[in-house]
Amino acid sequence: MLRNYLKIAFRNLTRHKGYSFINIGGLAVGMAVAMLIGLWMYDELSFNKNFQNYDRIVQVMQHITQNEKKETQGINPYLLGPEIRAHYGDDFTYVLQSSQSHKLLAHGDKRFIKSGRYFEPQVTDMLSLKMLEGTRAGLKEPYSILLSESVAKTYFGEESALDKTLRMDDKTDLKVTGVYADMPINSSFRDLGYLLSWDLYLIENQWIKELEDPWRPNFTETYAQLTEQADLKKVSAKIKDVKLNKVDASRKKLKPEVFLHPMSKWHLYAKFDNGINVGGRIEYVWLFGVIGVFVLLLACINFMNLSTARSEKRAREVGIRKAVGSVRSQLIVQFFSESLLVVAFAGALSILLMVLTLPFFNELADKSISVPWPNPVFWLSIVGFSLLTGLIAGSYPALYLSSFKPLTVLKGIFRVGRFATVPRKVLVVLQFTVSIALIIGTIMVFRQIQYAKDRPVGYERDGLITIFNNQETQDNFEAITNELESKNTVAGIAQASAPPTDVWSTSTGFSWRGKDPSLAVDLPNNSVSHDYGKTVGWQFAEGRDFSRAFPTDSSAIILNKAAAKFMGFGDKAVGEIIYDDGEPCRVIGVIEDMVVQSPYEPVRAAVYHLADGWSSIVVLKLNSDKGISTALAEVKSVFTKYSPTVPYEHHFVSDDYAQKFGDEERIGKLASFFAILAIFISCLGLFGLASFVAEQRTKEIGVRKVLGASVASLWRLLSKDFVLLVLIALLIAAPVAWYFLNGWLQKYTYRTELSWWIFAAAGAGALAITLLTVSFQAVKAALMNPVKSLRSE
Template sequence: MLRNYFKVALRNLLRNLSYSVINLVGLAIGLACCLSIYLFVRDEFQYDRFLPKADRIYRVVNQRTAEGKQNQFAVTPPAYGPALKTNFPEVEQMVRLFTVQKPLVIYQDKKSAESDIMLADSTFFDVFDFPLLRGNPKEVLLGMNTLVISESLARKFFGNEDPVNKLLTIGGPGATPFRVTGVMKDLPVQSHLKVNAVGSFSTLKPLVGAERLESWRWQQFYTYIVLRSGTDAARLQAKLPDLLTRFAKPELDKIGLSYQTRLQAVTDIHLRSSELEYDNAQKGNIRYVYALMLIAVFALLIACFNFMNLSTARSLTRAKEVGLRKTIGAGRQQLMKQFLGESFLLTTLAMMVGIAITALLLPYFNNWVNKSLSLIVLWQPPLLAGLVLAVLVVAGLAGLYPAFFLSGFQPVQVLTGHRVETPKRGAVSVRKTLVVLQFTASTVLIIGTGVVFSQLRYIQQKDLGFADEQVIVLPLRTDAMRKGYEALKTDLLRNPSIRAATACYGIPGGTFAGDGIRLPGKTEETATNMFIIDPDYIPTMGMQLVAGRNFSREFGTDLNEAFILNETAVRAFGFGSPQQALGQVLSWPKWEAAYPGDTLKRGRVIGVVKDFNYKSLHQKVEPVVMHQFPVAFSSLVLRVQPTNLPTALDFLKEKWRTQAPDWPFDYQVVDQEFAQFYRSEQLFGKLFSLFTTLSILIAGLGLFGLATFMAQQRTKEIGVRKVLGASVASLVVLLSKDFLKLVVIAIGLASPLAWYAMNNWLADFAYRIDLEWWMFALAALLAVGIALLTVSFQSVKASLMNPVKSLKSE
């Protein structure tokens, strides 16, 4: 019996080859979409799950409130970790991480600036359990200036030598060398932490002072804890406010700060940290992952709807077959098994083709999304079982209704020539409902793609309040560069490729200071963001003063007695208008720990600069205080002539060799740094557009097949109309209008759904486009155009047929 079912199914597929191909290709593309998205989503959800204690590791993150503003930070003060370990028995272990900003690493004659280097408590390997190739995990970070390096860094600096007990200098010539005590296996790609080397935390103590390591306000540390088995993280989190009240509040009240702390599961860090600032994690976005999963469901459902539409539409061609089978004794269950078997056969073939398409295009897809996805994971027993289940579900979903419908024909009706119609629910047939659902999903995706790319274009074109193009940032790596920055600027400006130069600590899109400032009449500090600049900074960056003046070398007091605010700071500090802010007295406690002997800097506001976006457009502009403090300068910012960037870089590379011969040439381009803020949005936009295009293609294939069948069913009618004088245009309209009505209904359903979804997506941006009516109108025209193009091809073809042949067709 099964053999007979298979033969009949195969013969039917071959007999109706065009419809079989349309169904096969549509299902294959839908399944290829699902497979590609599955591989991507699976990779995103795998982050940090390789850790043995992944279910018990949490990162401590803070929501900081100051002057009524709230910001969420991935960093915490250094006192927090030890306080958690001491005061809560639920905490089994804790570790603090302090990132070292791309230091120069030296071993003998080998030198390289390396990233992903940090200092950590000796409990680092107790918390994360990263495997060591050399060294005892409980001892490798004991004592000062001990260091564990990755196997990649070991190969780079030591080749085949044993690195253990070798000395590796981190921080450039003159820095105290670290003794290598262990070699760590390179971390998997799915780790939110990227670790090239980790040094002992005790090394930090003599550099910053023991008192600062007990601070509750210096937020520059990543704190992780391991909870004891059976601990409820939510219950522990509820106790944290009391800890802050006991230990942190007295210190924080002095600067007008308050914290709210939460515990973030380590497995959530990659996908659920988009709102966190000062985060060194490899970030994804859970909302984008869910959106891609929804697109995968849409693509598969559209393909299944195609199958159901074409199967029910072709029912008349098989009505006599069903009637005859029932007459000779076939039961309804047998017929349903046969039709479901055909669905299973087609779905199995489609899955094989879909896997082949995915395998063929996966290298290009990997390059596109910067991943190393592989189909090998599909052959793991659980996933292989999932593939089989997917085939069964899709075959059932696509074939159940056609099987139920076809097996329900009455032999008397079909064998006596009575017309067999698709059952109706209300006034709308199932087939028409499926077409509407197809184009509803497609139109939602079209609108979504348009909104995503409009927002990305808005981000790229928005006036940030400063000129970010052709701006190069050079780090001041040596003491000579830092002390002689004025002479270096003068030297560089002699080159015609360089238009302007400035020294600073604070770059839009990069690092800047966060510190406290004292306002008139207040003894406590007000938290603010701080840009430490020289008099050339504002003109070099193309910023605009809205009141007062810039710093000037002609005013000797500007160095120690002058401040410039942005417009937001004027409002936040209660100074009224920019003009009213001029002359207001501010005080800043100098960084005494870093620069001994300094005290309070007191001065007046001499200018107000127009607000500029120095963070991502996801966030609103916050208060900024600008002032001069040359000993803190860390970078040189250069504006280059528009067409001379390569020439300028060659020149700067030559100069670098004379200024910092021990350091590799290193630079940043400001507009490229800003682009990094929107990397996940750019990736989402590309993926959204790709899978939207494929979903529309699947819908178009189904509509093409349905239009072909309907044209064939009306062949005689078309011939009669042509003989009676109907024009080709009128026949095209006749054959197309029913489909276009369905597309118009789909547009009406899709528009509010798309508005709701995209309005929620745009809510993540502080600066965003408005959803305009023309976006929906344009998407509607595109959907109608796709449907019209698809249907009209078959309509025109049928209308041009010789009426003599049309009338002889029956």
């Protein structure tokens, strides 16, 4: 029986090739989109799950309260880990201190700057590293190093790396005591190229042990693993005041509150608002999950609409089958078998489409997703997904077509009735409601990104580059400056404690005249050289820049406008005295606010002072009179001359700033990709319906042409119903999109507005696409010779 059903289904497909192509093509695209989104969601939801102790690994973080608002940060005092270990050790298997590291590692003539971490030795067990060489005990000696497999191959090729020596920063020899397998791409430690001993970190940074108040600065990260019996919420509550009990009275005002953030939430639930975890990327996971369901539903709607639209052509078949004894359940199985056959073809085509588009999709999403071909769960999911799609797509046609009464059909008086088209119209409206909402959402995402990009940043990004400082460039900075200026390569060169696009240091030790004793302070504190303002293009609202003509500038500071306002000085800050840990500093200038961190948030109050020692960053403004490539080549030549042992590398500040929009831009590109496919699927169905309507009204069109109807009037006749449906869809999509987009925009302090023209543009675009889709069939029908359409009369 099933074989017979499939044979009939196959004959119907081959007999009506156009409709079959639309059905199979639409379903294939919808299924491919759903599969891609499914792979993306799986990649996101499986983040960090490669670690055996995934459910018990946590990061120790803290909230600090500044003037009634909580801020959350992942760095802590270096004594926090030992303090927790000493007093709450029964709840933890490990409590480990860590710090990020970017080091020059050299072996022979192979010299590269690599990223890794300083960590306490037990990290190898906590992260369950897969050791390819050596053992997990490799970090017990301070001058040891563990390498990832890829880094080991970079230096030693296929040779064993064990017991070989790497030289770090041209001054410290490290013994390779182990090689571990590379971390997966979907891991928080994906860039863990090497591991260094925490003891080495303390040896290299002797200033740590000389700190007057070791509980004041936050500069290390703390990771831990809970015991199997420990309850995360209870342990988090236990350690809440561990830092509060150690800081002095001035820091107690910040109300530091220590808590545990589980690894399961690091990636998807990384966003905190006023001390409350409010989600993060999980919002995008569910958003694209919903989009995937809707795009697949659009494809299923095409199948439903085209199957029911052709109901009159299949009514006689249903009548004869019922007359010869077929019961309704058999007919339902028959029609479901047809839909499953269509889905089977579409499923095979969708897998091909998925494989072909996966590289493009990975580039859009910044992923390295691969299809898990050997995984039986993947194939079971594909089969189950296809069956579900077949059942959804075939449900309405099967129930509708099997309900025809044989007597009415075989007497030749069967008509579908004027209300029979209502479900089809509802489904078309649903299709375009989804499509228009996606278009509006895509426009708004890019509009918000552009709005933030157009925000005045308070300095000149064009031609501005940064280079990480090292001891050689620090020692030869004056010579480097003179040579670059003599060659007219740069318009400015300076040093700073951080790049213009980031904050690397804050201070709580500021006070000033009239400061409220209860006011909590934690301001970005930037050290810069004399020419920093000239190099980045500071814009002064008041006062002057640092100058070598004034020796007293060594104790001077410059505020941004946000700091002047925060301190209550308004537009008369110049001449005020600010105390930095008790040391008086005179304000000599106020600059326009520089957008340093998030371009979507208000600028933080910040302080700038002259550097009196080491600076981490060299900032250069390339001379616009020279070509960028020429200037960069000259900069590289000079830096390589004075720092031959360190690989040269520069970063454009404009690129660093652009990275701040990375997540939003990726989401926008993905949303536009899905919106285009949604429109394509909807138009595919619309094309099929338009061709069927034109075919159904062939004789009517012939009569109208004989009576003098023009091609334009016939085009209007066949198009107006579809245009009306799209207009109804716009009326539904607009308020729905407004509601969700308005909620999304509230996440951003600095945000654009929902303008009426966005909805109008989306509606006009949908109408234009609809008319283009329908017009082909409408004009084709209108141009048909009426003699041919009326000859059977």
